[in-house]
Amino acid sequence: MLRKTLKLALVLTVAAAALPVAARAAPPSLWVMSYNIRYDNPDDRPDWRARRGPMARQIAFFAPDILGLQEALLPMVADLAEALPGYAHYGVGRDDGGPRGESTTIFYRAARFERLLAQTQWCSPTPDRPGKAYDAALPRTYTRLVLRDRASGALLDVRNAHLDHVGAVSRKLCAEQIRDQAPWPGARLVVLGDFNSKPGEEPYLALTDKTTPLKDARLASPVVFGPEGTFNDFAPGAAPSGPIDHIFVDRALTVRRFATLTDTDSGLAISDHFPVIAEIALPFAGKRRRP
Numbered sequence: 001m002l003r004k005t006l007k008l009a010l011v012l013t014v015a016a017a018a019l020p021v022a023a024r025a026a027p028p029s030l031w032v033m034s035y036n037i038r039y040d041n042p043d044d045r046p047d048w049r050a051r052r053g054p055m056a057r058q059i060a061f062f063a064p065d066i067l068g069l070q071e072a073l074l075p076m077v078a079d080l081a082e083a084l085p086g087y088a089h090y091g092v093g094r095d096d097g098g099p100r101g102e103s104t105t106i107f108y109r110a111a112r113f114e115r116l117l118a119q120t121q122w123c124s125p126t127p128d129r130p131g132k133a134y135d136a137a138l139p140r141t142y143t144r145l146v147l148r149d150r151a152s153g154a155l156l157d158v159r160n161a162h163l164d165h166v167g168a169v170s171r172k173l174c175a176e177q178i179r180d181q182a183p184w185p186g187a188r189l190v191v192l193g194d195f196n197s198k199p200g201e202e203p204y205l206a207l208t209d210k211t212t213p214l215k216d217a218r219l220a221s222p223v224v225f226g227p228e229g230t231f232n233d234f235a236p237g238a239a240p241s242g243p244i245d246h247i248f249v250d251r252a253l254t255v256r257r258f259a260t261l262t263d264t265d266s267g268l269a270i271s272d273h274f275p276v277i278a279e280i281a282l283p284f285a286g287k288r289r290r291p
Contacts, residue, residue: 028152029256030282032217033064034160034192034245036273037080039071039102044234046268048076054265056083062261062277066147067107068160070194070273077105086110090118094139097130104143104160104193116155117146117184123163123174135167140174142193146184153285155187163195163203171196175203179212186285188250189213194273198242207248217247217255217278226260230276236262236269247278254281 037055040048059067059080067087069077074093081089084107091105092098097120108115123140124133132139142161149156159178164170175195183189191214197203199216207214218224229240249255256279263270 027254027281027283028149030066030149030156030280031062031064031277032066032068032190032192032247032249032280033059033062033275033277034068034070034194034247035059035275036070036162036194036245036271037072037076038271038273040073040076044272046265048079050268051265051270052076052079052083054263055270056080058261058263058270058275060084064107064277065109065112066156066158066190068143068158068192069103069105069107070160070162072103072105073101074099074103077103080107088115090115090145091143092120092141094122094141095130101139102162104141104162106143106145106158106160108145108147108158112150113147113156114150115145116148117144119144121177121181123170123177127177134170134173136164136170137166138164140164140170142174142178144181146187149282152282154282155184155285157183157187157189159189159191159193161191161193161195163193163197165196168202171203172206175206179207179214183213188253189248190250190280191248192246194245196244198244204246213251214248215251217249217280218243218258218276220249220255221258221278222255223257224259225257226262226274228260230260230274232262232269232272232274234269234272236264236267236274240274243276245273245276247276249278249280253283255279256281
């Protein structure tokens with residue numbers, strides 16, 4: 001077994017050495033995942049106690065560098081944090097800015113990124129204070145992190161949102177609030193989450209029309225896998241509705257791959273949403289050294 005492993009390692013080393021310089025010098029990858037994990041409802045089947053193990057294993061397998069969660073109650077965040085060593089995270093409850101209510105927590109690889117800013121914004125005219133606004137059924141937030149990639153120096157301004165499921169005005173104005181908040185100087189925008197909005201609807205257009213700095217990672221990707229629909233309502237075998245979970249990226253970034261992940265655990269849904277994941281080419285900040 002060891003001999004086979006060493007032989008495989010030698011083959012991979014030789015193959016890498018044979019790659020053209022341009023291929024070997026390609027920008028590093030950034031894997032970004034958005035996941036509505038469904039709040040801990042004891043009436044769900046399967047419930048959170050049955051789902052948390054498969055979900056942690058699924059996330060660990062795909063190993064995103066940045067993971068945005070929606071509907072994440074803080075005890076659920078603690079469960080995932082314990083099962084996913086190597087990640088740091090930030091998020092607060094939407095009800096009080098502390099332990100109460102769902103969060104839009106962001107996980108990120110602690111060894112890879114330096115955190116420069118952590119911020120929660122409420123979708124309202126008073127974004128720094130907990131509260132419900134417009135026609136929303138519930139308080140709505142987005143979490144903002146500014147991260148510096150330690151290897152490349154690239155700066156990322158990441159915003160993870162969960163827009164209201166009832167209020168159309170709230171969805172539109174929250175999307176505009178996310179769009180209009182000035183980016184960190186020199187940072188590339190990455191916006192992800194459950195927008196309860198399909199392509200062509202106002203919140204989606206507010207983030208992706210030609211006047212904005214963002215594009216839909218799914219549409220920008222040359223390789224797309226999985227269904228368009230992301231809400232499965234705990235029936236993973238049925239055709240899901242159109243995409244309401246999205247990853248939007250700075251127009252200057254190159255998307256390499258995009259997928260909707262339809263994994264199940266023994267045929268049972270892991271959440272009532274499928275997660276989406278994208279591979280993005282992360283440019284080096286400033287002048288890059290020769291390889």
